[in-house]
Amino acid sequence: MIDLRSDTVTRPTEGMRRAMLEAPVGDDVFGEDPTVNRLEEYVADLLGKQAALYAPSGTMTNQIGVHVSTSPGDEVLLHEGSHIFVYEAGAPAMLSGVQLRTLSGEAGVLDPATVRAAVRPEDVHFPRSRLLCLENTHNTAGGKVFPLEDFAAVAATAKELGLEVHLDGARLFNAQAATGIPASEWCAHANTVSVCSSKGLGAPVGSLLAGDEETIREARRARKAFGGGMRQAGIIAAASLYAFENNIDRLAEDHARARNLALGLSEAGYEVQEPETNLVLVAVDDPPDFLQALAREGVLATPGKPGYVRLCAHLDVGDTEIETAIRAAARITPSAIER
Ligand code: TLP
Numbered sequence: 028m029i030d031l032r033s034d035t036v037t038r039p040t041e042g043m044r045r046a047m048l049e050a051p052v053g054d055d056v057f058g059e060d061p062t063v064n065r066l067e068e069y070v071a072d073l074l075g076k077q078a079a080l081y082a083p084s085g086t087m088t089n090q091i092g093v094h095v096s097t098s099p100g101d102e103v104l105l106h107e108g109s110h111i112f113v114y115e116a117g118a119p120a121m122l123s124g125v126q127l128r129t130l131s132g133e134a135g136v137l138d139p140a141t142v143r144a145a146v147r148p149e150d151v152h153f154p155r156s157r158l159l160c161l162e163n164t165h166n167t168a169g170g171k172v173f174p175l176e177d178f179a180a181v182a183a184t185a186k187e188l189g190l191e192v193h194l195d196g197a198r199l200f201n202a203q204a205a206t207g208i209p210a211s212e213w214c215a216h217a218n219t220v221s222v223c224s225s226k227g228l229g230a231p232v233g234s235l236l237a238g239d240e241e242t243i244r245e246a247r248r249a250r251k252a253f254g255g256g257m258r259q260a261g262i263i264a265a266a267s268l269y270a271f272e273n274n275i276d277r278l279a280e281d282h283a284r285a286r287n288l289a290l291g292l293s294e295a296g297y298e299v300q301e302p303e304t305n306l307v308l309v310a311v312d313d314p315p316d317f318l319q320a321l322a323r324e325g326v327l328a329t330p331g332k333p334g335y336v337r338l339c340a341h342l343d344v345g346d347t348e349i350e351t352a353i354r355a356a357a358r359i360t361p362s363a364i365e366r
Pocket residue numbers: 032033034035083084085086087089110111114162164165166195197198223225234
């Protein structure tokens with residue numbers, strides 16, 4: 028089976044496993060795990076933030092980000108296709124008692140006018156608009172980069188209107204690899220940033236929330252409350268540290284493979300959205316049916332935005348697997364069937 032469902036399916040490499048085996052550990056709830064502490068410092072530095080907090084998942088770091096910037100009853104503005112809205116099981120309502128207000132925007136981008144129009148005036152009837160969540164790269168848009176200038180402009184509007192900004196940067200380093208712009212440049216416009224080591228960077232688990240020291244102190248409390256306080260977590264944090272140290276630059280290889288995949292699929296007759304990073308969206312009439320047919324041909328993918336399936340290039344697939352996947356998909360296109 029060629030597994031193109033997600034970059035989350037990668038297995039730790041030899042070097043990563045060795046780093047895990049050799050990691051010095053302590054009790055991280057006491058702040059005594061040297062590997063976790065090193066990882067948090069490393070990532071804070073990488074993102075240009077004062078501090079960072081290690082947590083089990085991107086969902087948890089997003090939810091902690093939402094939690095530390097809001098109070099129950101507040102309103103959070105975010106794109107209608109954002110991961111926090113679509114894929115996090117209603118957690119903002121469950122864990123933070125906030126209301127989500129979804130906004131539209133091309134390719135996952137929100138513009139300043141849309142945000143300005145959505146922010147509520149001060150009035151006893153209205154919820155308080157408190158937080159804007161942005162996502163880069165944008166998953167349901169097909170791994171699109173949020174252009175830095177647009178990001179800075181919408182974040183500036185949010186701040187002017189008294190909102191905080193949270194960046195879901197689960198695949199932020201893909202944006203860095205695609206543009207050559209350091210991840211920290213986007214982070215400079217956000218109060219909190221969530222990044223994942225378990226996506227394209229290839230760690231088995233682990234995300235970090237970065238921000239200023241006071242926010243991260245609060246975040247540490249929220250992590251405990253959400254059940255994410257871990258003990259000798261250095262064992263897994265070592266994999267994340269290895270991922271950040273070794274696997275950022277190679278993301279460009281995934282992007283090249285995603286481009287090849289897109290090209291091969293469009294040559295086979297598919298309507299394919301041109302990838303900017305490692306995600307490829309393919310339009311199909313009946314996504315569940317198509318995914319089953321593709322699986323019968325030995326390739327796994329997932330549903331994408333409505334009417335699309337998503338295929339993902341990652342650390343565990345090489346050029347051969349991409350070629351095989353193209354041939355498998357070509358066998359099930361209507362044009363291939365007619366021939
Ligand atoms: N996304 C997963 C699925 O949940 C859809 C994937 O396969 O793409 N933010 C973004 C933008 C994400 O894409 C994801 C994972 C997360 C947050 C959540 O990360 P985890 O899975 O660690 O909770």
